[in-house]
Amino acid sequence: MNKKLIIFTSLISLSIFIAGCGSKQAVQPTSNTISTQTNTKPQSKPQTKPQTKPQTKPQELKPTNNNTVTTPKSTDTTKPSVAKGTTTTKSTPSSTIVKPSQASTINYSDISAKTKAYIMSNQGSQTEAEKIIWNTTLLNRVDMKSLYNRYLSNGGTKNNITDFAKYITKYAPIQSDWKKIFEKALYSEYGKKVVRYKFISGDIYQAYIISNGKEVPYVGVSLRTGRFHG
Known part of the structure; x- marks a missing residue:
């Protein structure tokens, strides 16, 4: 009876030992994995500074042999050329006033x-x-x-x-009292009185007198000069 108990106890101890060894082997990889994950850090990218372009100094303008300065990319400021052989004449109105x-x-x-x-x-x-x-x-x-x-x-x-x-x-301008002057001259020369006038053309009028009780044309007279003739 004691022998069986000892054997049974030995078997149990052996099984516990074997189980303990198996559990150690199973746990070991897990700890390694954790440590590996813990020790690995994400790689940080190196910070790159923006490259600065070197500043270029403007080119100095050098005078040429004929003392003229050349400029790069000069704008065209040339005036339009006038065709030779053409002359411009100003027309002046003719004056009607005596100098x-x-x-x-x-x-x-x-x-x-x-x-x-x-x-x-x-x-x-x-x-x-x-x-x-x-x-x-x-x-x-x-x-x-x-x-x-x-x-x-x-x-x-x-x-x-x-x-x-x-x-x-x-x-010459026609004078306002031409009738008075003409009638005075007509009466002085022929003794006739004018009763009415009739326009002929321009400055010429026909003067009418009374003859034999009737109104008849007698002379033509120029209002401008006072000249009259029958």
Whole structure:
């Protein structure tokens, strides 16, 4: 009985020993694994500093032989070229005013006297229709200086009395009392009184008188010069 107990106890001790050895062998790899995981650290990437580009100094401009400085990438500032052979002329309007230097050399009194003398003269070999005839009162009122300046400004010839006499006969202003002066001259020469006027053309009017109890045309008269004829 004791022998069996001893054998049984030995078997149990042996089994416990074997079990203990097996558990040690099983636990050992686990501790190694843990230690391995604990000791391993993630590899950190080395920090890289941004590369700085070397600063380049601007190139110094060197003068060339002809003392001109060349610049890299110069902008084109050249002015457009003007075609040779073309000329620009400014047009100036022709003046209708007598220049002061010209006016200062004009003897207006002499021009006025010569013009009046020519009109009141026989006027050479011209016919009655071609002659320039003025009423003396109207002629003496004409502003010869103003008209002579206009005459020259419009291309008239200096000291051409005949041409200037024709000019004032055509362009002299009509005087406001021409009727009174004409009717006085008509009555003085023919003893007739004007009863009415009829427009003909330009500055010419037809003057009517009473003859044998009827109104009849008698003479034509120029409002400008006072000249009349039947």
